[in-house]
Amino acid sequence: MISIYMIFTALVQTALAKESMECDLSEPTGAPNCFGALAESLFFHLPTNMKKLILRRKGASTILNIANMTVIISEEYTSRSTYFPNGTFKLDNARKTDSGDYQLEPFGSDGRLLNKTNMHLEIQAPVSKPAVTQMCLTPEQMNISCSSEGDGVKLILSLDGLLLMQTGGHSQSLSRSTVDTLSLAGSTAKQHKPIVSNVAISLHGQLTGNLMCNVRNNVSREETVIRLTSCDGSISLSSHVTVAVIASGATLLLLLALFLGIKHLNNKTSPITVSEDNAEDEIVYSDVRVMKHTRTTIPESITMNIC
Known part of the structure; x- marks a missing residue:
């Protein structure tokens, strides 16, 4: 009708x-x-x-x-x-x-x-807000990944405004679960299952700065910014947590050195009778060094692997 x-x-x-x-x-x-x-x-x-x-x-x-x-x-x-x-x-x-x-x-x-x-x-389907992750493999290598849902997604990665890489919007890799769903499901399911686009890049482990992942298609755009931290031999600790750990470690080292020094004197020296005539102060010195992390400048080359 x-x-x-x-x-x-x-x-x-x-x-x-x-x-x-x-x-x-x-x-x-x-x-x-x-x-x-x-x-x-x-x-x-x-x-x-x-x-x-x-x-x-x-x-x-x-x-x-x-x-x-x-x-x-x-x-x-x-x-x-x-x-x-x-x-x-x-x-x-x-x-x-x-x-x-x-x-x-x-x-x-x-x-x-x-x-x-x-x-x-x-x-x-509009793009979703991108999910960005940083994973330190070694102090010299980190992996960065960015993923988003949507149709015809174009992904752009940049560090402090410097373009690292971008995809064209039609060649993004689908997640394994999405690929299996789209290949086995009927036409109705294909229309409603979101397509997941993902890109990965390998960078030097000492790079720092603001990392931005911008995703867009013909009907929408979104972006996520994270603070990229250097991989100083620690995979999960951020810079401010590392400083706190170093400070605590220095305190523990100082207490440990004092304890070992006193114990060493008790084991290696004979008792001293202290009187007003021969009284003397016994001082134990402990050399405690606190290692300070240094930040490496941006290397000349960046290795990129696109998934």
């Missing part, structure tokens, strides 16, 4: 949300490619002052039919679409099944078909 909407009064269009996507079909050349965000609103900008206007999916039924101030929206789209008199057709809660080829057919005042405007629409 087709629902018919009669426009009697002008409708006030609500402000477009910043996260909404738009497809311009108001010009004959149109937009050959358009992208929409999964579960978000999508706006089609259509020409106005036409006697008749038809928007359809290629190989499917008509979506929108406007003729003589009468707006007809197919039942499939009635519950999640709105047509505004300024020529905007709003589609809510975009789905993966909305992806495909669209065609717009405008008719002039004489009833003749003016042209056919074609457009390809792709609905993408």
Whole structure:
């Protein structure tokens, strides 16, 4: 059944949300490619002052039919679409099944078909906030990884504004679990299972600075920044924790040295009778050295491994 909407009064269009996507079909050349965000609103900008206007999916039924101030929206789209008199057709809660080829057919005042405007629409899942990890393998080598969910994800890694590497958005490796799911599941499961993109890079273990992982696709972008710490022979301790440990260690060494010095004297020297005439002070010196960590400058070369 087709629902018919009669426009009697002008409708006030609500402000477009910043996260909404738009497809311009108001010009004959149109937009050959358009992208929409999964579960978000999508706006089609259509020409106005036409006697008749038809928007359809290629190989499917008509979506929108406007003729003589009468707006007809197919039942499939009635519950999640709105047509505004300024020529905007709003589609809510975009789905993966909305992806495909669209065609717009405008008719002039004489009833003749003016042209056919074609457009390809792709609905993408927005990217998730990237997860970034640092793993020290040795004091001279660390591994950095960044991963994010979404469709067509492009990943960019930089250190203090210096570009380390980037991927193109179509060659990211999928996680093993995602690969297995996509290869074994049916078409419905494929539409809802998130794709995980991951990139890994190997850096010198003494590099420090602000590491940023920026991820994006055609409908969204996110980024995560972490403080890169040097691998000073300790895999899990950060710099401020290491300083605290060194300070505590110095105190323990001092107490231990004093204890061993006193014990050594008790074992190696004979008792001394102290009197007012031969009284003398016995002083034990202990040489305690606190090793101070130094920070190495950025090496000339960086080795990168992309997973």
